[in-house]
Amino acid sequence: MTDKDPFDFDFFSERDFGDENDHLSASLPSLFPPFPSAWIAPQQDEKWDRRFLELARHISSWSKDPSTKVGAVIVDIDRIVVGMGYNGFPRGVRDDPDRYNDRETKYSLVVHAELNAVLAAGIQARGSTIYVYPSFGIPPLCTNCAKAVIQAGITRVVGYEPAVNSAVAERWRSEIETARLMCDEAGLRMTSHAEFA
Secondary structure, three states: OOOOOOOOOOOOOOHHHOOOOOOHHHHHHHHHHOOHOHHHHHHHHHHHHHHHHHHHHHHOOOOOOOOOOOOEEEEEOOOOOEEEEEEEOOOOOOOOOHHHHHHHHEEEEEEEEHHHHHHHHHHOOOOOEEEOOOOOOOOOOOOHHHHHHHHHOOOEEEEEEOOHHHHHHHHHHHHHHHHOOOOHHOOOEEEEOOOOO
């Protein structure tokens, strides 16, 4: 028992907190449990990855684009879906079939699935995982979507191993390479799984 007054600011010594600049960071690990990746078996991670990739596949079917249907799902560390998106025109913009069939018009109007999911998730995207279907490469992101994913604080990107024809792969090659460079430098984990038929 101490005879010091607990309301006296000198009651807590440096011994109790350490350096004044690092006392908070030293106490944080005991306050918060580790992220699921630290305590979930890899095969269980893969099971959940596949579930969310299948959800992204389903969401991709909502796109009105006749040539490319992409879906994205953002999931937090507790496996709660915080954002979903598919490729399509912004809200309120006419999505007539003739606009989708004109490639130049479509590209100028479309919002990618990944960006739609990031916008839907908002701040809840921080520390989360994004699942994208289908994959044109690893990561399954173009450069603009990679920028949005990084800026949103997403820490992991998951897709199926790419299974696209060579013409599509070549069209997206430069975008995927630049996206991979950015994701590597920003420290995002990238995971791919073989797609079952």
